[in-house]
Amino acid sequence: MALYSEKVMDHFRNPRNVGVIENADGVGEVGNPVCGDIMKIYLKINDDQIIDDVKFETFGCGSAIASSSMATELIKGKPLDEALKLTNKAVTEALDGLPAHKLHCSVLAEEAIKKAVKDYYDKNGIEYDESKFPKDHDCEHCCGV
Amino acid sequence: MNIYADNAATTKLSKSVINEMVYYMENVNGNPSSLYETGQKAKEALEDARQRVANILNCEAREIYFTSGGSESDNQAIISAARIGEKKGKKHIISTAFEHHAVLHTLKKLEKEGFEITLLDVHEEGVVTPKQVEDAIRDDTALVTIMYANNEIGTIQPIKEIGEICRKKGVLFHSDAVQAVGHIKVDVQKDNVDMLSVSAHKFHGPKGCGILYAKRNIVLTNIIEGGAQERGKRAGTENIPGIMGMTKALEEAVASIDENAQHIIPLRDKLIDGLNSISYSELNGDRYKRVPATVNFCFEGIEGESLLLLLDDKGIAVSSGSACTSGSLDPSHVLLAIGRPHEVAHGSLRISLGDDITEEEIDYIIKSVKEVVEYLRNMSPFWKDLMSGKRQHVFAE
Numbered sequence: 001m002a003l004y005s006e007k008v009m010d011h012f013r014n015p016r017n018v019g020v021i022e023n024a025d026g027v028g029e030v031g032n033p034v035c036g037d038i039m040k041i042y043l044k045i046n047d048d049q050i051i052d053d054v055k056f057e058t059f060g061c062g063s064a065i066a067s068s069s070m071a072t073e074l075i076k077g078k079p080l081d082e083a084l085k086l087t088n089k090a091v092t093e094a095l096d097g098l099p100a101h102k103l104h105c106s107v108l109a110e111e112a113i114k115k116a117v118k119d120y121y122d123k124n125g126i127e128y129d130e131s132k133f134p135k136d137h138d139c140e141h142c143c144g145v
Numbered sequence: 146m147n148i149y150a151d152n153a154a155t156t157k158l159s160k161s162v163i164n165e166m167v168y169y170m171e172n173v174n175g176n177p178s179s180l181y182e183t184g185q186k187a188k189e190a191l192e193d194a195r196q197r198v199a200n201i202l203n204c205e206a207r208e209i210y211f212t213s214g215g216s217e218s219d220n221q222a223i224i225s226a227a228r229i230g231e232k233k234g235k236k237h238i239i240s241t242a243f244e245h246h247a248v249l250h251t252l253k254k255l256e257k258e259g260f261e262i263t264l265l266d267v268h269e270e271g272v273v274t275p276k277q278v279e280d281a282i283r284d285d286t287a288l289v290t291i292m293y294a295n296n297e298i299g300t301i302q303p304i305k306e307i308g309e310i311c312r313k314k315g316v317l318f319h320s321d322a323v324q325a326v327g328h329i330k331v332d333v334q335k336d337n338v339d340m341l342s343v344s345a346h347k348f349h350g351p352k353g354c355g356i357l358y359a360k361r362n363i364v365l366t367n368i369i370e371g372g373a374q375e376r377g378k379r380a381g382t383e384n385i386p387g388i389m390g391m392t393k394a395l396e397e398a399v400a401s402i403d404e405n406a407q408h409i410i411p412l413r414d415k416l417i418d419g420l421n422s423i424s425y426s427e428l429n430g431d432r433y434k435r436v437p438a439t440v441n442f443c444f445e446g447i448e449g450e451s452l453l454l455l456l457d458d459k460g461i462a463v464s465s466g467s468a469c470t471s472g473s474l475d476p477s478h479v480l481l482a483i484g485r486p487h488e489v490a491h492g493s494l495r496i497s498l499g500d501d502i503t504e505e506e507i508d509y510i511i512k513s514v515k516e517v518v519e520y521l522r523n524m525s526p527f528w529k530d531l532m533s534g535k536r537q538h539v540f541a542e
Contacts, residue, residue: 012454029526033491036469038525038526059446061449061451061469062451064448065524
């Protein structure tokens with residue numbers, strides 16, 4: 001059995017939506033270099049609060065890149081409130097599963113998107129429920145640094 | 146192009162080793178402990194192998210114990226020395242911070258029993274000095290255990306000089322020589338070692354076979370209890386095809402050490418120069434004090450698992466010391482021991498060349514690593530932060 005599913009390998013080898021959106025409406029970055037993964041999500045959001053475009057940059061392992069790619073696919077063209085409902089479980093399922101010790105990669109993808117949306121809300125003075133957004137990760141619990 | 150460049154992980158069986166093993170599987174099926182002829186035929190083969198191994202390591206046949214591999218040999222050597230020391234009230238062991246886990250985890254176990262463990266610093270070069278060992282030895286030191294060559298970065302330790310100090314001070318000295326035997330010259334007399342661990346599959350022998358050399362006056366502690374095999378120190382019916390294959394492989398490997406080194410070292414050096422030309426990258430461990438075939442690099446701004454998966458797509462099989470490949474949260478303890486920060490250790494790559502590596506293949510590896518590193522850096526927000534000055538580089542350009 002291979003380490004990753006065909007889907008993971010496909011999204012790792014041919015990642016969708018890699019890149020940067022200049023003057024993005026929302027940007028979210030999670031992770032840190034010490035733990036070995038960073039994801040950055042860029043959103044272009046139109047007046048109807050629909051995600052017109054999404055791009056990502058990722059530093060990380062195969063499943064981190066595949067999770068970012070899949071997550072961007074799942075929210076592209078979707079209304080913001082729908083994007084906010086994206087869970088790490090949905091990302092994992094769409095990838096036909098991830099090895100247990102790689103599940104945190106899908107969590108990072110979910111959190112990066114939420115952080116980008118939050119950034120958009122902050123920039124536009126839109127009110128939101130703070131508790132629905134992840135707090136910034138402290139590294140201590142994840143890699144013991 | 147298909148290049149297997151992970152020979153420090155394991156090697157391919159040579160054709161003659163396969164033939165040797167098949168011969169013993171087909172023709173010598175007796176149990177060496179049985180008294181009738183087929184059993185005694187197996188016993189003869191076993192003792193012939195023991196003598197041939199002893200000739201190569203330069204010791205007596207009765208000092209050779211066949212085991213299941215390097216890990217078992219390490220476990221038994223260390224536990225035995227601990228039990229010997231304990232009886233004399235000696236409960237201090239000296240080792241290094243970048244040993245194989247077969248050593249480190251055994252030491253951890255002894256620490257829980259009340260042993261005190263000193264792990265020597267291996268410096269940026271990945272080499273411990275004899276002086277460090279001399280300074281660390283105390284009256285209650287039961288054992289010094291230091292690897293011959295490191296499995297991840299390939300650096301060779303001054304075993305002979307450390308052995309000399311241990312002899313002078315009357316302290317037992319064990320060396321995990323899994324990455325050395327068959328690749329560089331190892332001689333237990335000249336090297337002043339009391340115990341030595343060897344693994345067959347690192348020199349084109351079979352997996353599941355190893356050797357423990359223990360000087361004749363050392364009373365070993367059994368790890369596996371049972372029958373009286375291996376002078377009563379390692380129970381279990383002997384794996385005759387494996388042992389015969391291992392012995393054949395060892396003879397072949399040792400006979401071609403010089404020839405292989407002459408062939409591989411210039412190619413390895415070309416590989417080091419080629420990878421050094423990638424910006425913000427560094428070779429891990431001393432450039433010269435290393436086994437012929439192992440090269441380990443860190444590249445800033447990328448993660449090792451993606452690097453190795455994309456190299457696999459290009460037909461190159463290598464390994465990485467990143468946390469993601471180790472299955473743990475931390476990157477390689479070896480890279481951390483030589484002072485690499487976490488963020489750099491995640492971007493590591495180990496290439497361990499085969500004896501038949503060609504210059505064309507080296508060129509292809511260099512070209513492929515360059516392409517993949519550039520590709521991954523282009524999508525890495527960490528790399529962009531390094532280049533924009535938002536984060537600090539660890540390496541010079």
